Amino acid sequence: MEMPEPDRSVIARRREIAAALRDIVPGEGVITSEDELKAFECDGLMAYRQLPMIVVLPSTTEQVAAVLRYCHGAGVKVVPRGAGTGLSGGALPLADGVLLGLGKFNRILDIDFDNRCVVAQPGVTNLGITNAVAHAGFYYAPDPSSQIACTIGGNVAENSGGVHCLKYGLTANNVLGVELALMNGEIVRLGGKHLDAEGYDLLGVVTGSEGLLGVITEVTVRILKKPETARALLLGFPTNESASDCVAAVIAAGIIPGGMEMMDRPAIHAAEAFVKAGYPLDVEALLIVELDGPEVEVDLLIERVRAIAADKGAVTCRTSTSEAERLSFWAGRKAAFPAVGRISPDYMCMDGTIPRKQLARVLQRTTELSTKHGLRVANVFHAGDGNLHPLILFDANKPGELESAEAFGVDILRLCVEVGGVLTGEHGVGVEKRDLMPVMFDEDDLKQQQRLKCAFDPDALLNPGKVFPILHRCAELGRLHVRGGQTPFPDLPRF
Amino acid sequence: MATVFRPRDAGEALEAVRWALAGTHALDVAGAGTKRGLGRPINGEYALDLSGLAGITLYEPEELVLSAQAGTPMAAIEAALVARHQMLAFEPPDLGPLLGQPANAGTIGGTLACNLAGPRRIKSGAARDHFLGVAAISGRAERFKSGGRVVKNVTGYDLCKLLAGSYGTLGVMTDVTVKVLPRPEKTRTVLLLGLDDATAVKALAAALNSPHEVSGAAHLPPAAARRSAVSYVSGAGRAVTAIRLEGPGPSVAYRCEKLRAELAVFGAVEELHSHNSTALWRELRDVARLVGESNRAVWRLSVPPMAGPGLVAALGRVLDVAAFYDWGGGLIWLAVAGAADGGAAAIRGALGDGHATLMRADPAVRAVVLVFQPQLPALAALSRRVKENFDPRGILNPGRMAAGV
Numbered sequence: 001m002e003m004p005e006p007d008r009s010v011i012a013r014r015r016e017i018a019a020a021l022r023d024i025v026p027g028e029g030v031i032t033s034e035d036e037l038k039a040f041e042c043d044g045l046m047a048y049r050q051l052p053m054i055v056v057l058p059s060t061t062e063q064v065a066a067v068l069r070y071c072h073g074a075g076v077k078v079v080p081r082g083a084g085t086g087l088s089g090g091a092l093p094l095a096d097g098v099l100l101g102l103g104k105f106n107r108i109l110d111i112d113f114d115n116r117c118v119v120a121q122p123g124v125t126n127l128g129i130t131n132a133v134a135h136a137g138f139y140y141a142p143d144p145s146s147q148i149a150c151t152i153g154g155n156v157a158e159n160s161g162g163v164h165c166l167k168y169g170l171t172a173n174n175v176l177g178v179e180l181a182l183m184n185g186e187i188v189r190l191g192g193k194h195l196d197a198e199g200y201d202l203l204g205v206v207t208g209s210e211g212l213l214g215v216i217t218e219v220t221v222r223i224l225k226k227p228e229t230a231r232a233l234l235l236g237f238p239t240n241e242s243a244s245d246c247v248a249a250v251i252a253a254g255i256i257p258g259g260m261e262m263m264d265r266p267a268i269h270a271a272e273a274f275v276k277a278g279y280p281l282d283v284e285a286l287l288i289v290e291l292d293g294p295e296v297e298v299d300l301l302i303e304r305v306r307a308i309a310a311d312k313g314a315v316t317c318r319t320s321t322s323e324a325e326r327l328s329f330w331a332g333r334k335a336a337f338p339a340v341g342r343i344s345p346d347y348m349c350m351d352g353t354i355p356r357k358q359l360a361r362v363l364q365r366t367t368e369l370s371t372k373h374g375l376r377v378a379n380v381f382h383a384g385d386g387n388l389h390p391l392i393l394f395d396a397n398k399p400g401e402l403e404s405a406e407a408f409g410v411d412i413l414r415l416c417v418e419v420g421g422v423l424t425g426e427h428g429v430g431v432e433k434r435d436l437m438p439v440m441f442d443e444d445d446l447k448q449q450q451r452l453k454c455a456f457d458p459d460a461l462l463n464p465g466k467v468f469p470i471l472h473r474c475a476e477l478g479r480l481h482v483r484g485g486q487t488p489f490p491d492l493p494r495f
Numbered sequence: 496m497a498t499v500f501r502p503r504d505a506g507e508a509l510e511a512v513r514w515a516l517a518g519t520h521a522l523d524v525a526g527a528g529t530k531r532g533l534g535r536p537i538n539g540e541y542a543l544d545l546s547g548l549a550g551i552t553l554y555e556p557e558e559l560v561l562s563a564q565a566g567t568p569m570a571a572i573e574a575a576l577v578a579r580h581q582m583l584a585f586e587p588p589d590l591g592p593l594l595g596q597p598a599n600a601g602t603i604g605g606t607l608a609c610n611l612a613g614p615r616r617i618k619s620g621a622a623r624d625h626f627l628g629v630a631a632i633s634g635r636a637e638r639f640k641s642g643g644r645v646v647k648n649v650t651g652y653d654l655c656k657l658l659a660g661s662y663g664t665l666g667v668m669t670d671v672t673v674k675v676l677p678r679p680e681k682t683r684t685v686l687l688l689g690l691d692d693a694t695a696v697k698a699l700a701a702a703l704n705s706p707h708e709v710s711g712a713a714h715l716p717p718a719a720a721r722r723s724a725v726s727y728v729s730g731a732g733r734a735v736t737a738i739r740l741e742g743p744g745p746s747v748a749y750r751c752e753k754l755r756a757e758l759a760v761f762g763a764v765e766e767l768h769s770h771n772s773t774a775l776w777r778e779l780r781d782v783a784r785l786v787g788e789s790n791r792a793v794w795r796l797s798v799p800p801m802a803g804p805g806l807v808a809a810l811g812r813v814l815d816v817a818a819f820y821d822w823g824g825g826l827i828w829l830a831v832a833g834a835a836d837g838g839a840a841a842i843r844g845a846l847g848d849g850h851a852t853l854m855r856a857d858p859a860v861r862a863v864v865l866v867f868q869p870q871l872p873a874l875a876a877l878s879r880r881v882k883e884n885f886d887p888r889g890i891l892n893p894g895r896m897a898a899g900v
């Protein structure tokens with residue numbers, strides 16, 4: 001993975017750029033000392049590190065707009081950053097770029113129960129929104145596993161998911177509006193407390209745009225009343241195939257669970273060793289199926305899922321009878337990543353999505369790839385929506401293992417696309433999957449995506465080097481190649 | 496009369512766009528054309544009719560996914576889904592009759608291009624929330640695709656969302672993939688009678704703020720209620736406020752009982768079952784019957800739900816209006832009589848957070864009034880730049896949404 005060559009002439013102007021930024025954000029909001037820059041050198045994808053040229057931490061929308069306007073005029077690249085928990089390197093700094101941190105935007109601006117929404121600054125954490133409304137029985141539905149730390153602005157930039165998005169949707173389905181500062185310093189508002197766009201759905205494309213289209217300075221999200229009850233089933237299966245069949249059969253029966261998670265044997269053993277959740281160790285695959293809603297509905301659906309599981313050959317079937325038991329079922333799943341971290345010096349978390357019916361086939365092929373690359377793998381999935389998180393185990397201190405792990409990851413993602421799936425379900429492309437984009441998209445697809453960026457950021461100054469493997473200049477992308485001009489299909493009737 | 500190109504496949508559609516690009520000919524892009532009366536008139540010399548691109552190409556109920564060519568009739572998709580007890584959860588309205596066109600004649604491409612959604616919007620989202628993948632032709636006469644066929648995907652920009660609601664101005668969609676969901680086993684509707692608008696919207700908020708998973712929340716003032724074909728509603732002789740619950744039978748029965756008790760403070764509570772319930776929500780979804788006389792201009796206002804009644808009351812003081820509410824008060828269908836501009840100046844002047852779209856009016860009115868909500872300069876300029884980057888010569892439905900777009 002290579003980043004664009006840093007512009008020496010910009011780096012040479014570092015002192016002058018820092019001074020200009022200090023005029024906009026006075027005091028300690030501009031960081032230039034190497035010690036302090038170090039805290040920003042990577043995000044959750046820690047294999048890649050780069051010291052930013054300068055860090056700026058504005059505290060008002062006007063400051064953000066002024067920083068962008070200045071950088072736009074001065075030809076300086078900008079990388080926006082929330083909490084830096086992203087797993088695809090979307091907030092990886094640039095040696096010749098300003099890192100724009102939104103950490104000071106940490107206030108909730110409006111809690112509006114009547115209109116069922118919360119207006120927050122982008123640096124408020126995901127869980128912070130739920131905490132702010134929990135006293136009235138409300139919550140914010142998308143729940144990425146980093147929800148204690150990740151910010152709502154980052155969630156919008158990455159279109160984050162979580163365990164509950166099968167039933168309640170991704171970030172995109174739960175955001176009502178944003179305020180966005182463009183690279184030229186203009187501020188636009190997209191959406192609000194009402195539904196749907198009045199023109200083009202720019203909110204829809206800004207969500208998940210990985211910081212390449214604008215800097216989010218305010219977010220409006222919808223909130224939901226908490227379901228009356230939630231209960232979970234813990235189902236063990238003798239084969240991955242039978243567990244996958246069970247997942248498909250639950251959906252085919254018209255049931256959309258609040259969450260439906262799957263773990264394979266290595267993941268079960270690692271999790272059980274770590275948190276002693278009481279998982280069965282004699283099964284190949286474990287499913288956690290959670291139903292939420294009124295008690296009468298939950299009880300009914302639990303029985304239906306139990307019958308489907310039995311039909312598909314489940315050898316373990318436990319139903320939570322208390323909140324403590326439900327949480328214990330989840331404890332192992334939620335601790336799966338650190339649990340795997342205990343049995344391997346390093347691991348790499350992948351994130352593809354596949355059509356559900358391909359689960360067993362993809363698992364089989366992943367096992368074969370594991371042998372080929374000589375590295376172990378543990379699998380956890382959001383099985384309900386086909387989102388895989390294979391964890392590749394390796395030791396970065398052993399020469400060549402990081403490279404093998406990366407090659408293994410690439411093989412898995414290619415496999416996902418081959419069976420009709422996609423490169424990333426919720427972690428984003430960033431730098432991690434950037435060079436794999438041509439596996440899924442042809443050149444015209446990628447060029448049209450970049451033309452959207454040209455409308456927002458024609459000089460490609462905002463977060464360059466992410467998402468797109470080849471950076472085309474907007475002037476080149478705008479050139480028209482007009483061919484032909486014959487009347488189309490003259491043999492057809494025209495009226 | 497425009498010259499109509501009716502391609503039989505995506506390749507022929509590409510040829511047509513390539514030809515139009517070479518000569519800078521504007522194309523009036525449409526599926527069945529049932530919503531041609533929505534938006535600014537184009538008056539193009541050439542039309543691109545996509546109804547020949549028809550057919551479901553993939554339907555996997557257990558994967559909750561369906562792919563079809565863009566010109567596939569909604570009726571065909573609906574029939575396939577019903578057979579497997581599934582649905583498009585955004586409850587696409589059939590606006591044909593509202594716009595003076597036949598009922599049940601639209602296409603999936605047209606539905607997505609207008610990003611319409613029915614009463615279930617508040618629970619399940621709009622068309623854009625169910626639009627998983629697309630293949631399209633840009634105004635540069637280049638094919639491009641976005642998204643995929645899985646429900647969870649963040650690979651690249653989500654151009655499906657951009658094309659949803661773009662009214663054919665950014666690309667000619669040829670193939671689409673949508674998410675489908677199980678059809679609810681049972682439906683019941685709780686009714687409150689005789690509430691004024693402001694009280695009704697408070698009652699709807701109470702229902703929506705409960706944990707009972709309300710999937711429809713509408714209010715019909717007396718005049719609108721009288722127009723209903725559901726005799727229980729039209730015969731009530733007063734305003735009717737409706738709240739829909741869906742799901743497994745025992746769950747619906749339980750939630751209905753709870754909700755009736757919780758809403759008892761708002762007065763008499765009734766229930767509609769099965770057939771009557773379905774009929775009422777179809778009327779609310781399709782609008783035409785409830786909105787009244789066909790010579791009125793019809794507006795669709797999307798506002799913060801609690802702001803709805805105040806806005807309608809304010810407009811009632813300066814215009815001859817009839818209204819009804821959906822989406823818990825957040826969607827207002829407003830029929831205006833006797834205003835030369837269809838009421839545009841008054842409506843846009845009174846509107847706070849939100850937007851107003853002129854859904855039905857004479858072409859002469861639509862040619863001079865801004866059909867879609869005007870945008871502030873920075874946003875309008877951004878929208879124009881998006882258009883230029885997809886359709887630099889302005890050959891795809893030019894001006895349909897606004898001048899230059």
